[in-house]
Amino acid sequence: MPDIRTRQVNKGTIKSLDKVATSADRMRATYTKTKERTESMRESDDNSPASYATERISNAMDTGSRESISVSEKATRVLVSNAKVKIKERRISNGYSATAEASVKTAEETATIKTRGFANKRQMTRRISNAKATNATRQYANDMLVLTAEERMRKAAKEVAKETKNAVRVSAKAIKVAIASTESLVKAITAGGWITIIAIVVCCLFGAAFYMFGDESSGNYTPVSAQVEAYSAVIGEYADKYGIGEYAELIKAVMMQESGGKGKDPMQASESGYNKKYPRKPGSIRDPEYSISCGVQKVVASLKASKCKSPLDMSRIRLALQGYNFGNDYISWAIKRDGGYTVENALIFSDQQAKKHGWTFYGDKQYPAHVLRYYPYGSYNYGVGNGVITKVATQQLGNKGGHKFWSWYGFNGRVEWCACFVSWCANQCGYIKSGTITKFAAVQSGISWFKSKGQWQRPGYRPKSGDIIFFDWDGDNNADHVGIVKSCNGRTITTIEGNSGDICRRRTYTVGGAVIYGYGVPKY
Known part of the structure; x- marks a missing residue:
């Protein structure tokens, strides 16, 4: 031209x-x-x-x-x-x-x-x-x-x-x-x-x-931060040194979950048995490279205990990651109990250890899910599932009065505790910490949060297990109750609700029923 x-x-x-x-x-x-x-x-x-x-x-x-x-x-x-x-x-x-x-x-x-x-x-x-x-x-x-x-x-x-x-x-x-x-x-x-x-x-x-x-909103993978990427060369060096060079991306994902690459102990390895230079107490390591060295050795031990075969062996990687967080005693326990990692056995182990030590909580119950969102090879296959919260809720059936839930929330006396129950279950799964579900005691606050996230569905929606269902008993367009969807067969919805007659119980409803106000749909 x-x-x-x-x-x-x-x-x-x-x-x-x-x-x-x-x-x-x-x-x-x-x-x-x-x-x-x-x-x-x-x-x-x-x-x-x-x-x-x-x-x-x-x-x-x-x-x-x-x-x-x-x-x-x-x-x-x-x-x-x-x-x-x-x-x-x-x-x-x-x-x-x-x-x-x-x-x-x-x-x-x-x-x-x-x-x-x-x-x-x-x-x-x-x-x-x-x-x-x-x-x-x-x-x-x-x-x-x-x-x-x-x-x-x-x-x-x-x-x-x-x-x-x-x-x-x-x-x-x-x-x-x-x-x-x-x-x-x-x-x-x-x-x-x-x-x-x-x-x-x-x-x-x-x-x-x-x-x-694709649609960005439907993707689960989140790239690691620039601070983590800055350690790529050091991570690669120690991964090669300890024989897991092919797992460098997994180590980055662990660092991202632990610290986002910030601070002097980016792998949060101060309490690790591989720390022989500083006191074994939180935040004691003051050398990022030494932190990476200790952290990589800990990852190696977890992968070996889990008998992980490759960077794509996702079932064993989940087991190794939960062991990295809980300690390798969890790995042998989980293999003996269920043959490997499950979300349910991670919850049980955490509760057992918290009770044993007299602590309010023990570790991160959803650690594999939290790490794997930063792992490019496993982000579409970490299998957390939206049924986890229903398992937690099912264990609470029959609870009367809700003291366990409203006192956890911070109330000194009884309140209408349906929303406290939902929040308590979400917290047990690690969903509040991860931002999957908000902590709320007022029904309307929960609705507002889901709507602000673009995660709201109208009453005619066919819900899935783990969705949060809101009710309007009086038909005055003001929601006044909330529960958790356990299942839906297309016509009938089965829920688990706290404060249903002051008891935690199962209920059933027809899809699109007049008392249903709408649904919060968490991105599990």
């Missing part, structure tokens, strides 16, 4: 066009640098499993980056072409009618570019139908008519630049995550063999597609 002369056009327009014209070049440069970094991480043996997996990941990034660059280049070429036509028309015509006619055409083409060029297929499918796209195009044209020619061009150029910049940001972020994980993946593949290769490649391809095209 020949150069477009823009000397007679306003300087602001020139800058906009220049910015658009260079967007694709920036994307290409980003892609090239990323590819070079990935290439440099490959091992010399091209036939090794590690090299094979790295090649697959690199090829996937190549394809995605080229497609992103192609979209940007196409959009840029069309916009600049339209701008050239517009400039020419302004030079040969002083009549507003000609300018307006060209403006409509330019606006329609620009809007078409926006709907067809910038959104990927899945985004377009979710956001708009073909009919809505047509209406959007017409509306865009109408809006553009009221602007001057110079303003139209500047607005279109800025919109293309903005969309291109967003595309670059998303692509670069996804590629950066892939690069950061490559080294750990290579180690995991080497340790696990061809079965691990297949599993990891499938996980990576699925995860990449979900990250690029």
